Amino acid sequence: MHGNFDNTLKLVRLVLRRERFNSSVWIIVLTLFSVILAPGMHEMFSDMGTRTQIAAIYDNPIMVAMMGPVYGLDNFTTGAMYGGMMLLWVAIAVGVMNIFLVTRHTRTDEERGQIEVVRSLPVGRLATINAAMISALLINGVLALLIGLGLAATGTDGMGLGSSLLYGALVGAVGLVFAAITALCCQLSSSSGGAIGMSMGVLGLAYMIRAAGDAQGSDLIACMSPFGLAQRSQVYVNDYLWPLLVLLALACVIAAIAFKLNSIRDLGQGFLAAKPGRRGAGPLLRSPFGLAVRLLAKMLIIWFVVMLMLGASYGSVIADIGAFVGDSPEYLQVIGIPAEVVATMTDADKSKIIVDYFAAFITVMMTLVCLVPVLNAAMRVRSEEREGRSEHILSRVVSNTSYMAGYVAIAYIASVLIQFATAAGLYLATDAMAEANPFTFGGLVSAFFAYLPAMWVLIGVAVLIIGLFPKATGAIWAVYGFVAFTSFIGGMLKLPDWVNWLSPMYHVPRLPMEEMAYPPLVVMTVIALVLTALGFVFYKRRDLAPA
């Protein structure tokens, strides 16, 4: 096997040079996010009583399944809270970073024929994969070190240097495990898309295994997953080292298998034969609408599931929320209870009022999140145009109007389905966790559906922008930002009424505290339809504008 690794170091420099932007952004964003959140968390929950209270609320099967177990309750420092709440999410993000990083420099290069060029030079057979793995090691190492040092430097309660370095190392080690898994998937699949899909699948599976293990309180099952393993380190509480060592060993073993497979396969081949796709289109794909459904379905289904889960996570804590926020005027203000209501609240109706306002508050928040995929669905018609793919459809027997109608119809339908999914998640989890469900299913669904006309107004704005300003479709996100901003903190900032008035969300009756009021909803629906219709008129009249 002499010479298998020749010139690896030069290739490492090539990888790092090509990564100077991409990986730097990942490292900077992840480090800043991690470091800024630590003192932020401490400021928000500065005394141990509050933190323990929060932990108690979160210590229910649904939240443990989502986030992992809570450790160190007897001395719940901010560090312990941070370690329990943050490690999983940052580790997932770093896993995703590594999946893209390793695929980019192995399978993608191979697919594009770049490795062929490199291989024709005096470069070892395993030098490419070796260079990708060494680069991953360096990048994850830098990230681990920066996060560890950064967290220690904040001097946050309970976050010493040793523990913080362990926290960073755990993040980096999970990253390396996924770098190795991706390297393996790149040997199995013969396309970069397939390799990314497979690695993401493993990441999803790792999350599910951990969730299943944690939900049953089984450390053994949870430790089958790199995420569960990392959490067993109980960083900032007990700082066990063995999970870190197991993770690193795991990465080495998987990487070794990947190297072995790489050395015995032909360039361009994968061990799993590429599954041939369909030779022809099914009946569903044979129309412009069918194409739009096909292009958007995957993204929308993922969002429906995510929103169902997000709804469920709020549902699992909502019954206890009164006990937590009840004594804090700031929290009462955040969830939007007016001062006069707070002043007249009696102990008897206090918890119901808080639950109602909290429900109304998360309805607004969730609606804002739901708007993202809905607007994306509508904007897809423009990105298709920009990518030069609308031309194929519009040069055939399809009118501009019916072409765009497919995407817009999907956006409208998706708005209804995703609001329903969120309400369902919220209701079902509340029902499972609370002794007496404070909501009725119908009541929750109507609270979420009351926001539909407001969502439709934004769809209308999106369609109008596509019709009128195809070069500036990013403007829809500025509009969205304004709506989100005013809904979020408009009340707290005491913005002038007319500013809030501009946002469609402002006119929605806030169920369940307020009565359902139909006139504003009808007016907004009409406005939405008029904006949509205008968008269609302008779209029909304008040139197709690629780029």
Added chain:
Amino acid sequence: MSELSLETVDLTKRFGKFTALDSVNLKVNEGEVFGYIGPNGAGKTTTIRVLLGILQASEGSAKVFGMDAWKDAVEIHKRIAYVPGDVNLWPNLTGGEVIDLFVSLCGKHDKSRREGLLEDFDLDPSKKCRTYSKGNRQKVALVAALASDADLYILDEPTSGLDPLMEQVFQERVLGLKKQGKGIFLSSHIMSEVEKLCDRIAIIKEGAIVESGTLDEMRHLTRMSMTIKTEAPVEGLDQVKGVHEITDGQGGLTFQVDSDTVGDVVSFIGKFGVTKLESTPPTLEDLFMRHYNTAGGA
């Protein structure tokens, strides 16, 4: 040949201040193969997009089958098939799915043609479009267009990514369509292809048509190249009307002759005892380069 399948009158298209098309006049007869040549950026694709009704003319008119290209786009599209120059496809659909989708969006199509075309063009329809090379993406668009039963085929540089073998398949297919009396509007910068396939040709330069007609007509307006060897040295050739660019080389005397003075020149050189005479008509490439070289100052 009386019906026009396609006609533009003073067609002008501006993008902001930039004039992409400047009073373009084109006439394509029914059942004719029309070659539209010009380099990248000359306005070929813009013309086609106007004809397809996905860009609106700033001035002038564009008609296909006598209908307005913008207003009656959908009606027109029932009778045409189109292959774009730059084929972008959906990375996660297979080639076969895309072909079926395209074909089912056409007015008329012939299902039986699909398999034959796939075989001729040697295209695997079960692969995802992301794995296709440029040539293969072009094949997807070609198979979809040729499988549909159109009266006019609009092809924008359809062979720019194809290998010579596939180019041959393409040319055979086009000649087959021509035999069936189908009209073809072929934009290209591959001169030999246009020379071989097209009845009439238009050359576009910076948004304006600089020459159009049959290849013969266009040649008529230009010079032919002659190489001769004679027993006696030729004298006074530079005095003869219509003779240009005389060079004396090893192969003999080479010069250019205006097409309408060929007879006079031949009788003049006859006096010197011609032992060898070669004449080559200008290729389309020569015609084309003539327009472009003068502009470039070369």
